[in-house]
Amino acid sequence: xxxxxxxxxxxxxxxxxxxxxxxxxxxxxxxxxxxxxxxxxxxxxxxxxxxxxxxxxxxxxxxxxxxxxxxxxxxxxxxxxxxxxxxxxxxxxxxxxxxxxxxxxxxxxxxxxxxxxxxxxxxxxxxxxxxxxxxxxxxxxxxxxxxxxxxxxxxxxxxxxxxxxxxxxxxxxxxxxxxxxxxxxxxxxxxxxxxxxxxxxxxxxxxxxxxxxxxxxxxxxxxxxxxxxxxxxxxxxxxxxxxxxxxxxxxxxxxxxxxxxxxxxxxxxxxxxxxxxxxxxxxxxxxxxxxxxxxxxxxxxxxxxxxxxxxxxxxxxxxxxxxxxxxxxxxxxxxxxxxxxxxxxxxxxxxxxxxxxxxxxxxxxxxxxxxxxxxxxxxxxxxxxxxxxxxxxxxxxxxxxxxxxxxxxxxxxxxxxxxxxxxxxxxxxxxxxxxxxxxxxxxxxxxxxxxxxxxxxxxxxxxxxxxxxxxxxxxxxxxxxxxxxxxxxxxxxxxxxx
Numbered sequence: 402x403x404x405x406x407x408x409x410x411x412x413x414x415x416x417x418x419x420x421x422x423x424x425x426x427x428x429x430x431x432x433x434x435x436x437x438x439x440x441x442x443x444x445x446x447x448x449x450x451x452x453x454x455x456x457x458x459x460x461x462x463x464x465x466x467x468x469x470x471x472x473x474x475x476x477x478x479x480x481x482x483x484x485x486x487x488x489x490x491x492x493x494x495x496x497x498x499x500x501x502x503x504x505x506x507x508x509x510x511x512x513x514x515x516x517x518x519x520x521x522x523x524x525x526x527x528x529x530x531x532x533x534x535x536x537x538x539x540x541x542x543x544x545x546x547x548x549x550x551x552x553x554x555x556x557x558x559x560x561x562x563x564x565x566x567x568x569x570x571x572x573x574x575x576x577x578x579x580x581x582x583x584x585x586x587x588x589x590x591x592x593x594x595x596x597x598x599x600x601x602x603x604x605x606x607x608x609x610x611x612x613x614x615x616x617x618x619x620x621x622x623x624x625x626x627x628x629x630x631x632x633x634x635x636x637x638x639x640x641x642x643x644x645x646x647x648x649x650x651x652x653x654x655x656x657x658x659x660x661x662x663x664x665x666x667x668x669x670x671x672x673x674x675x676x677x678x679x680x681x682x683x684x685x686x687x688x689x690x691x692x693x694x695x696x697x698x699x700x701x702x703x704x705x706x707x708x709x710x711x712x713x714x715x716x717x718x719x720x721x722x723x724x725x726x727x728x729x730x731x732x733x734x735x736x737x738x739x740x741x742x743x744x745x746x747x748x749x750x751x752x753x754x755x756x757x758x759x760x761x762x763x764x765x766x767x768x769x770x771x772x773x774x775x776x777x778x779x780x781x782x783x784x785x786x787x788x789x790x791x792x793x794x795x796x797x798x799x800x801x802x803x804x805x806x807x808x809x810x811x812x813x814x815x816x817x818x819x820x821x822x823x824x825x826x827x828x829x830x831x832x833x834x835x836x837x838x839x840x841x842x843x844x845x846x847x848x849x850x851x852x853x854x855x856x857x858x859x860x861x862x863x864x865x866x867x868x869x870x871x872x873x874x875x876x877x878x879x880x881x882x883x884x885x886x887x888x889x890x891x892x893x894x895x896x897x898x899x
Contacts, residue, residue: 415634433473448481471510522778579608737780
C-alpha cells in the first residue's frame with residue numbers, strides 16, 4: 402500500500418475545537434506558506450463554524466478569508482466542512498441557495514467539499530454533492546460515526562456504497578466526538594475499501610484519548626488519508642498533532658517520507674501557533690486539552706460536557722449531572738437513535754435536561770419536536786409513536802416523510818428574493834453576499850455597516866443556538882430558548898460545540 406496521506410486541519414478544526422473558532426485570518430497568514438509547502442494532501446481552511454464565527458465575532462467577511470488563505474496557500478488543495486442542505490447553518494436552505502454557495506466557494510478557490518448530514522440522511526446531501534461536482538469541486542460523502550442498536554459496521558459500509566453511487570469522489574468516516582474504537586475503525590475502513598472503488602478518508606478527535614490509536618488501525622486497514630493538526634491547536638478535543646503522529650508511524654510501511662527540513666518547519670509552525678494560542682487565552686481551556694474519558698460514557702462531543710455542567714449550575718441542578726446524561730440514551734432511542742453531531746447533540750442534550758427537570762416528555766423543545774416529526778430528515782430508526790404524537794400536538798403540525806426542504810408551507814428565500822432584499826436595503830447583492838445574508842442576516846448587515854467591530858470579552862461568547870430547519874431565518878447570536886412551563890418562564894441555551 403502507498404504511504405498514508407496527511408491532511409492538516411489547524412486553520413479550521415484545530416482552533417474550532419480548542420479555541421472557540423476565534424483565530425483571525427491575520428494570525429493564520431504567517432504559517433500559510435510553510436503549511437502549503439510542507440506536503441500535506443489537503444488543508445482544511447474553511448467551513449464548519451469558521452464562517453459564522455469569523456463574521457459574528459471577528460468582523461471578517463467569509464469569502465475574504467477564503468481569498469486570503471487561497472492566495473497564501475495556492476499549491477495545496479483546500480477543503481471545507483459542509484452540513485449538506487444546512488450549508489454552514491442549522492436551517493434547511495433551498496437547492497438554488499446551496500448550489501450558489503458551492504459555486505461561489507469554488508470560484509474563490511475551494512477544492513474539496515466534505516459533505517455530511519446530522520442524521521446521515523443522504524437525501525439532505527444529494528443537492529450539495531451534485532452542486533460540488535457541477536461547479537468543478539470534489540464531493541466527499543461523509544458518514545457520521547455513532548453507536549446504537551441500529552448502527553453497525555455493515556450499516557456504515559452500506560452508506561458508503563450509497564454515497565459512491567450518488568457520485569461522491571471519496572468517502573469520509575467522520576468521528577466528531579472521538580469515540581470510535583480502533584477495531585471498529587479497522588472493520589469499517591476495511592469493509593469500505595473492499596466495497597467502494599473511491600478513496601476512503603477518516604477524521605477523528607483525541608477527546609477520549611483514542612484518536613491516534615484509531616488512526617493507526619485505520620491505516621493498517623488501508624485508509625487513504627487522515628486528518629491532523631499542529632499543537633497547541635491539536636490533541637485533546639482536536640485532532641492528533643502531526644509530529645506526534647509521525648513518531649507513531651516511524652518504521653511503519655505506510656509512513657510518508659519526511660525529511661529534516663519538514664520536521665524543522667513543523668517546529669517553526671508550532672512556535673508561531675504557541676504565540677497565537679496565548680493571544681487567544683480567553684477562548685482556551687485546560688479541559689479541552691486533556692483526555693476526557695467521560696466522553697466514552699456519555700458519547701457526546703467533549704466540549705459539551707463542560708458547557709452542560711455550567712448550564713446545570715445556572716439552573717441550580719449541578720447535582721443532576723449524571724441523571725441528565727443518563728437520560729441522553731432515552732432521548733436518542735425515542736428520536737430514532739440519531740447521531741450526536743451539531744446540532745443534534747445539543748438538541749438531545751437539552752431535551753434530556755427538560756426530561757429530568759420537568760418529567761419525561763412533559764415539555765418537548767421545538768427542535769426535538771422537529772426531529773420527531775421529520776423536519777430535520779429521516780431518522781435512523783422509527784421515532785417512538787407516543788413521543789411523535791406529543792410533538793405533533795405541541796408543535797401544531799403533522800409529521801412529514803419528504804425531504805425537509807420540500808416540507809409543505811415551508812417559507813424559503815431563493816436567490817432572486819435575497820438579491821431583491823439586499824438591493825432594497827442598499828447593500829451589496831452579489832451571490833456571495835446573498836448566500837451569507839440568508840444564513841447570517843443580522844451579522845452581515847452589521848459587518849457591512851461597520852457596526853460589528855470586535856469587542857474584548859471576558860469569556861467566549863455563545864455561538865448561535867440550533868434553528869428549526871424549516872424556519873426562514875436562523876437563530877440569532879447567543880439565543881436562549883424561553884419555555885413557558887406550568888406558568889413559569891424558563892430559559893435554556895444550547896451551544897455549538899463541534
